[in-house]
Amino acid sequence: MTHSSRSRLTRRSVLKGGIGLALATTALTAIGLPVPARAAGKKVIIGAFADGGLTPFKQKIIPLAKDAGFDIEFLEDEYGVTLEKWFADAKNSAGQYDLYLLDDPWVPQFGAANVLEDLGAAGVDGGDKDWIGSMIDMGYWPPQKGPRVKGFETTTPTLICVPFVGDLQTLTYRNDVYTSGAPKTWDEVIAKGKEGVAAGKIKYPVVFRGVSGNPIVTSWYPVFLSFGGSFFDDKWNPVFNSAQGKASAEFFVGTMKQNAPSGVVEFDSDQEGAAILGGEAGAIIQYSGNALKADDPTQTKVAGKLDFGVVPKQTSAIAQMGIFIAGIPKSAPNKANSVEFLKWYVSADIQAKLSEAGSIPVKRSAFGIAKPGNRLIPVALQQLDAGALPRPRTPDWAKVEELLGIELNKALQAGSGGGAALDNAAKQVKDYLTTVGYY
Amino acid sequence: MNSRLARIGVMSAVLAIVLLPIYWLVSTSLKSNREITQEGTLYPHVPTLDNYIRLFTEKQFGAYLTNSLVVTFFSVAIALVAGSMGAYAIARFRLPFAMERKVGLFLLTLRIVPPVVILIPVYLLMLKLGLLNSWLGLIATYTAFNITFCVWMMESFFREIPVDLEEAAMVDGDSRFGAFRRITLPLAAPGLAATAIFAVLVTFNEFLFALALTATPRAMTMPRGTATLIGRIDTDWASMAAAGVIGALPIVFFALLVQRHLVRGLTMGAVK
Numbered sequence A: 001m002t003h004s005s006r007s008r009l010t011r012r013s014v015l016k017g018g019i020g021l022a023l024a025t026t027a028l029t030a031i032g033l034p035v036p037a038r039a040a041g042k043k044v045i046i047g048a049f050a051d052g053g054l055t056p057f058k059q060k061i062i063p064l065a066k067d068a069g070f071d072i073e074f075l076e077d078e079y080g081v082t083l084e085k086w087f088a089d090a091k092n093s094a095g096q097y098d099l100y101l102l103d104d105p106w107v108p109q110f111g112a113a114n115v116l117e118d119l120g121a122a123g124v125d126g127g128d129k130d131w132i133g134s135m136i137d138m139g140y141w142p143p144q145k146g147p148r149v150k151g152f153e154t155t156t157p158t159l160i161c162v163p164f165v166g167d168l169q170t171l172t173y174r175n176d177v178y179t180s181g182a183p184k185t186w187d188e189v190i191a192k193g194k195e196g197v198a199a200g201k202i203k204y205p206v207v208f209r210g211v212s213g214n215p216i217v218t219s220w221y222p223v224f225l226s227f228g229g230s231f232f233d234d235k236w237n238p239v240f241n242s243a244q245g246k247a248s249a250e251f252f253v254g255t256m257k258q259n260a261p262s263g264v265v266e267f268d269s270d271q272e273g274a275a276i277l278g279g280e281a282g283a284i285i286q287y288s289g290n291a292l293k294a295d296d297p298t299q300t301k302v303a304g305k306l307d308f309g310v311v312p313k314q315t316s317a318i319a320q321m322g323i324f325i326a327g328i329p330k331s332a333p334n335k336a337n338s339v340e341f342l343k344w345y346v347s348a349d350i351q352a353k354l355s356e357a358g359s360i361p362v363k364r365s366a367f368g369i370a371k372p373g374n375r376l377i378p379v380a381l382q383q384l385d386a387g388a389l390p391r392p393r394t395p396d397w398a399k400v401e402e403l404l405g406i407e408l409n410k411a412l413q414a415g416s417g418g419g420a421a422l423d424n425a426a427k428q429v430k431d432y433l434t435t436v437g438y439y
Numbered sequence B: 001m002n003s004r005l006a007r008i009g010v011m012s013a014v015l016a017i018v019l020l021p022i023y024w025l026v027s028t029s030l031k032s033n034r035e036i037t038q039e040g041t042l043y044p045h046v047p048t049l050d051n052y053i054r055l056f057t058e059k060q061f062g063a064y065l066t067n068s069l070v071v072t073f074f075s076v077a078i079a080l081v082a083g084s085m086g087a088y089a090i091a092r093f094r095l096p097f098a099m100e101r102k103v104g105l106f107l108l109t110l111r112i113v114p115p116v117v118i119l120i121p122v123y124l125l126m127l128k129l130g131l132l133n134s135w136l137g138l139i140a141t142y143t144a145f146n147i148t149f150c151v152w153m154m155e156s157f158f159r160e161i162p163v164d165l166e167e168a169a170m171v172d173g174d175s176r177f178g179a180f181r182r183i184t185l186p187l188a189a190p191g192l193a194a195t196a197i198f199a200v201l202v203t204f205n206e207f208l209f210a211l212a213l214t215a216t217p218r219a220m221t222m223p224r225g226t227a228t229l230i231g232r233i234d235t236d237w238a239s240m241a242a243a244g245v246i247g248a249l250p251i252v253f254f255a256l257l258v259q260r261h262l263v264r265g266l267t268m269g270a271v272k
Helices: A002-032 A052-067 A079-091 A104-113 A133-139 A186-198 A214-226 A243-258 A269-277 A288-295 A335-345 A348-357 A376-386 A397-414 A418-435 B002-029 B033-039 B050-057 B061-092 B096-112 B115-129 B135-160 B163-171 B176-187 B189-204 B208-213 B222-227 B237-265
Strands: A042-049 A070-077 A099-103 A161-165 A170-174 A204-206 A281-286 A306-309 A324-327
Touching (some): A042 A079, A052 A070, A052 A161, A052 A288, A052 A335, A070 A079, A079 A104, A099 A104, A104 A133, A170 A288, A186 A204, A214 A397, A243 A397, B033 B237, B050 B061, B050 B237, B115 B208, B222 B237
Antiparallel strands (some): A099 A324, A161 A324
């Protein structure tokens, strides 16, 4: 009896499971699997990290590319894994992608490893005056200007990447708190923000990211630049712990923290985004991916009350620039298609379409179109003209950022000691760069 | 009466603690991102199915789910077949110098080694074999892990089944393999079910190897696909919650399907 029962149930279970799996597979395949490539299309496999800044490209430009005969396969991945994944893909000639949409600080690492195609030799015109100069400069390895790392002192700069979507920090502020327009200085951000708090319009004058590593460094960077700081001298000696740098760090971990939400030490982009979009904070410096949500009532409780401006200054108003930048791996399976696609994409016509769609273009002419797709685009040009700097062009930037971020985070937790934090970080950075042969 | 009330109270509290994460997951999946990040509501004030729709229309979750189901089904099925035969051999045969125990120990090492240690070699192996981004690559990898697990689980179950039953069948003219297939294996069915459940759970939820071995929707599994919702500066929490609900459903259905076997499996063999 028992044996019979076991046998019958086992078969039924297997049959049930098999039939269920087959039905589910069939149904899900029908509704979810990627559409097979068109035989006549010029296949291009693009690898990208997930980011709101690419939404206009996905929604508006990919259909145009398909109309132009390209068969685009757009593969998104989580930001935290893409660098390692693509670098392994390129180093091992795995040939899984035709185009990487890199974050610009990654260019030196790929450049030093010599795994990307020479796009200048492939016919992309890096000398076109229509490029935003600071953006096309980031596509060269070694850099055309500024210090170079060892081993590349005399190497001729090669265009290995081309700017794809512009992105940089700008100020987002509450127009009912800063009623005279964007605050011009950090002092104004704090003073008028406090008035906004007293009037019950907001809870905190500012909000920023305090999490150790890249987040806190990214938030501190424009403050540091606006105080007149610079990172390295031309021999790669750390100079960020100068008097200006220390003043910016003390202001950041002291005054700014006192006027930010109490949990700001633990804040990353989600929390700072919620604070400004939820109506609690008066001002924030952020990249375009989050700024683009300011006019969307499904994303913010204060639509209509958020405006954009150039970052505040102490001595100057300089933002951090970080763009999406495209490189073709030497192992790309459809290399010729990728080159053709890039030339098509960076043409003035398509860049104008990108601007209309709402993304920050990489060609100056596209900033001048009659109807840019969002209010941030003209402000982005103002910021570019006022000043925007990329992160130092070294393959070791990620490590530098990590060391600096840890020390800044400790000082932020304490609410003081920003200057000492920079001294500690400078020593660690110097030791690290010595170890890897910079001097 | 008071003790009954106290029991009910304690049980209710335990139930609430157990169910809270599930409630929060389902509830979050029905909210907008704005409601999740800016309002922190206890229940969806404006319930929406947009998050689920977006997963299948924009995020290719149909493909991810299909990949997970196919990869899990085949790797567990192959592992159960091969693993149960291996376990039977270890349980029934004796090799010189007690090598059958050493074989078992050797197999166990694959479970002891932290997966991240062998991640890069496996990645390079799959790269050389041209099996990155393929079902076959994932199935081969997961099968290797699952076989060791199945051998160790099933060996204990087979040891519980009297060898006399097989010998009686062979006396009646059955072959060794026939006795294994017709007598021993059906008796070990509860053990197979228990083993299958654990193997399915581990395989369906596996993330590390899926992260390294897949990069496209052709082979990305559910956990791997869900990670693509984490952006550089923002995370689509609502869609992640919806993905969590969808990802849990196949496991729940599978567990319901084999739960009777599982209960019996827990009363015999290694998982007592």
